[in-house]
Amino acid sequence: MKVAYWPGCVSRGFTPELHGAMELVAPKVGLELAELDRANCCGAGVIAEHNQELADTLNARTFAMAQAQDGAELMMNICSTCQGAQSECQERLDASSEYREMINDTLAAENLRYEKGVTNKNFLWVLVEDIGLDKLGSLVKRRLDGLRIAPFYGCYIIRPTDRLGYHAHPERDTYLEQVIEVIGAESVAYTGSHKCCGFPVITMNKKTSLTQAGRHLGDAIDAGADALVTPCPLCHLNLDLQQPEAQKFVNRDLGIPVLHFPQLIGLALGLEPKELGMGKHVVSTKQVAAKVTALAATA
Amino acid sequence: MPNYTLNIRRYSPESGEPAHWEKFEVEMEGHRPVLDAILYARNKVDGSIGIRCSCQAAICGSCGVRINGNPALACNTLLRDAVATAEDGITIDIEPMGNMPVIKDLIVDMDAVHWKKVQRVVPWLIPAGEPPEREYVVPHEAMVDVTQTMACIHCGVCVSDCLSMEADPDFVGPAASAKAYRFVGDPRDAATKDRLVHLAEDPSGIYDCTHCFKCVEVCPKGVAPMNQIMRLRRRATGDFQIKDRNNGYRHEKAFVNIIEKWGTLHEAKLLPDSYGEGLLGKLNPEAQKNLIGSAPTAIRGVLSGKVAPIKVLHHHKLPDQKKVKDIYEKIHGRDERIELNLYIVGEDADALEESAAVAVTEEGTS
Numbered sequence: 001m002k003v004a005y006w007p008g009c010v011s012r013g014f015t016p017e018l019h020g021a022m023e024l025v026a027p028k029v030g031l032e033l034a035e036l037d038r039a040n041c042c043g044a045g046v047i048a049e050h051n052q053e054l055a056d057t058l059n060a061r062t063f064a065m066a067q068a069q070d071g072a073e074l075m076m077n078i079c080s081t082c083q084g085a086q087s088e089c090q091e092r093l094d095a096s097s098e099y100r101e102m103i104n105d106t107l108a109a110e111n112l113r114y115e116k117g118v119t120n121k122n123f124l125w126v127l128v129e130d131i132g133l134d135k136l137g138s139l140v141k142r143r144l145d146g147l148r149i150a151p152f153y154g155c156y157i158i159r160p161t162d163r164l165g166y167h168a169h170p171e172r173d174t175y176l177e178q179v180i181e182v183i184g185a186e187s188v189a190y191t192g193s194h195k196c197c198g199f200p201v202i203t204m205n206k207k208t209s210l211t212q213a214g215r216h217l218g219d220a221i222d223a224g225a226d227a228l229v230t231p232c233p234l235c236h237l238n239l240d241l242q243q244p245e246a247q248k249f250v251n252r253d254l255g256i257p258v259l260h261f262p263q264l265i266g267l268a269l270g271l272e273p274k275e276l277g278m279g280k281h282v283v284s285t286k287q288v289a290a291k292v293t294a295l296a297a298t299a
Numbered sequence: 300m301p302n303y304t305l306n307i308r309r310y311s312p313e314s315g316e317p318a319h320w321e322k323f324e325v326e327m328e329g330h331r332p333v334l335d336a337i338l339y340a341r342n343k344v345d346g347s348i349g350i351r352c353s354c355q356a357a358i359c360g361s362c363g364v365r366i367n368g369n370p371a372l373a374c375n376t377l378l379r380d381a382v383a384t385a386e387d388g389i390t391i392d393i394e395p396m397g398n399m400p401v402i403k404d405l406i407v408d409m410d411a412v413h414w415k416k417v418q419r420v421v422p423w424l425i426p427a428g429e430p431p432e433r434e435y436v437v438p439h440e441a442m443v444d445v446t447q448t449m450a451c452i453h454c455g456v457c458v459s460d461c462l463s464m465e466a467d468p469d470f471v472g473p474a475a476s477a478k479a480y481r482f483v484g485d486p487r488d489a490a491t492k493d494r495l496v497h498l499a500e501d502p503s504g505i506y507d508c509t510h511c512f513k514c515v516e517v518c519p520k521g522v523a524p525m526n527q528i529m530r531l532r533r534r535a536t537g538d539f540q541i542k543d544r545n546n547g548y549r550h551e552k553a554f555v556n557i558i559e560k561w562g563t564l565h566e567a568k569l570l571p572d573s574y575g576e577g578l579l580g581k582l583n584p585e586a587q588k589n590l591i592g593s594a595p596t597a598i599r600g601v602l603s604g605k606v607a608p609i610k611v612l613h614h615h616k617l618p619d620q621k622k623v624k625d626i627y628e629k630i631h632g633r634d635e636r637i638e639l640n641l642y643i644v645g646e647d648a649d650a651l652e653e654s655a656a657v658a659v660t661e662e663g664t665s
Contacts, residue, residue, distance in 0.1 A: 009564035014606055040562045040623050045510055046554040049529045050537065053637040054630045058558070058623070084512075092639045095646040099639050106629055110622050155462075159512035196462040196511035203573040204506040204545045206592075211466040212509065241600055280605040 001073055004066035005033040008079040009041050010233040017277025018233050021262040022078050028269045029131050034069045042085040059089040060103045064112035074119040076126050080232030083122045084156020091163050122157055124231045124261055128175045133182045141270030142296050143184030150188040150225035151176035154232030155196050183268035190223040192216030197235040207249060213238040214250030221256050227288045231261040241282050257285040267292050300326045303378050305336055308394035310401050329379030334362050336378055349404030357519060360454030364405050365394045370459035372519050396459035413455045416475035427489035441486045447642045448481040448527055450520045457514035457524050469503035473514035473524030480527040483534060495535040499543035505531050506547035521642060546573050559627045562617030
């Protein structure tokens with residue numbers, strides 16, 4: 001299946017291991033990635049906060065580029081924040097033809113045009129809805145038996161439900177748990193899985209931000225998780241890059257690795273921790289990597 | 300008639316006993332609200348169950364509780380819907396709202412949290428001078444603009460699960476912020492700038508909202524408090540250029556400018572620019588403190604190999620960045636910001652027709 005692929009900014013910036021892992025995983029699950037390398041930042045909600053029309057126009061530009069990709073069945077992202085920010089703009093663009101025409105008038109300078117109704121999905125949704133859990137199960141080369149994984153969704157992919165297609169796909173807020181079980185690992189329940197990582201206020205109120213991250217990490221550790229997994233690179237920044245700082249705000253030692261969603265899938269598909277960029281995390285992934293490699297030896 | 304199991308969290312401070320769960324069996328039609336079932340249990344089984352309620356029609360805002368972990372009004376949540384979200388498919392968990400102290404069972408102290416926060420935003424009109432002899436004449440559009448915030452019934456459901464408030468109990472919060480916009484958006488009010496300065500300068504004000512959409516999701520009246528917070532920020536930065544001490548103004552400006560210049564996010568520039576504008580700004584003591592404070596994180600990023608030093612210094616522009624710049628120029632050049640509020644304008648007739656068509660097809664195929 002060919003998809004118009006929007007990797008986002010952070011997956012090529014401060015979490016390059018995410019984009020790298022996705023490129024390795026894609027062919028293994030039958031995805032052909034047509035990268036939108038001329039597309040712009042989704043605005044992460046900040047540009048919409050500044051000027052709605054600007055955010056809507058910038059994302060309509062990306063949607064138009066995705067629609068112009070020959071043979072692409074849909075647009076795919078690998079970032080919960082891109083998903084949420086883009087879905088917000090799409091909701092307005094699709095609701096009013098008059099508004100859409102005004103935006104398209106701006107895009108006409110680039111010979112681009114957004115037609116209502118683009119399908120834009122995070123890789124998590126594509127994997128479950130378009131590729132399917134049965135197919136994924138059949139592709140597993142290394143069942144992650146004994147690995148205890150705590151899911152962390154990121155707000156933008158779970159709320160608000162009416163904007164994010166939960167009417168048609170009511171189980172989207174359980175996909176991580178479902179995938180974790182299908183690849184043989186154990187999904188760990190803890191209070192923070194559907195809460196906020198705190199990243200959006202890291203520059204405005206570090207205490208509010210890292211207290212949130214720290215509590216969720218602590219809860220996952222207390223629930224016995226070996227690692228967290230997230231489909232959002234911005235959550236990853238607060239949960240992994242900032243984890244040593246977060247310790248100070250919750251007055252406890254943390255030290256739990258945080259995997260990107262495609263990395264976890266890659267491990268189950270037989271890819272090695274190193275090629276999936278697991279060496280490029282702030283919190284060491286060595287123990288998880290060792291557990292996984294040991295599994296391979298016994299398989 | 301179906302039978303429902305209510306699992307109610309009981310707590311009575313004067314009893315000296317810890318909080319505990321208690322089950323009640325209720326026979327009732329599924330289209331009846333959860334509140335009816337709670338009242339039935341209180342009237343027929345145990346008169347000591349504490350629940351606050353009045354209108355039973357989602358207008359008074361008294362009966363906010365958590366149902367299966369999600370905050371909602373007990374009077375407009377149907378039993379059949381509640382049981383559909385029950386973890387075991389049978390038992391409906393009912394507990395008091397969060398972020399507020401419990402007075403008894405399902406009754407929380409709204410005064411201690413919610414109403415205190417509402418008072419913080421001065422929830423009344425501050426007119427410019429003496430009131431006019433006759434009524435104020437206000438343009439229709441201006442009142443329509445604040446309609447959404449006026450729909451708030453102060454039930455506290457958004458306060459209950461506000462994720463920033465969980466981490467910072469001082470956060471002004473979603474309901475009070477929506478109330479603030481009620482007056483910031485009102486043309487009769489003369490204190491617009493003062494209100495915005497207070498909300499922006501407060502370390503637990505509008506820039507403490509973590510943008511998690513929780514309040515948007517749970518509000519039973521469609522107020523979308525977080526959207527109102529974003530509108531407050533837009534007015535504070537765009538209309539009044541309030542350079543707050545929380546870096547809210549600078550963060551927005553830095554982000555917007557970076558995308559105008561490069562097209563994608565240059566993360567290594569975002570942080571320093573959010574702390575201080577230009578070289579001089581970065582030299583001010585507060586910016587220095589923030590920059591030094593974030594140095595260990597930056598160093599860890601480089602040491603882990605995830606942040607290549609070259610990336611800090613150099614960021615690629617998009618191949619046709621000029622086009623992105625043109626979009627910026629055109630939109631910034633408009634006389635006024637264009638804002639499409641779907642709560643007010645609703646969807647197009649054609650959009651509605653299409654969704655109706657989808658509903659028909661779904662029914663036809665099911």
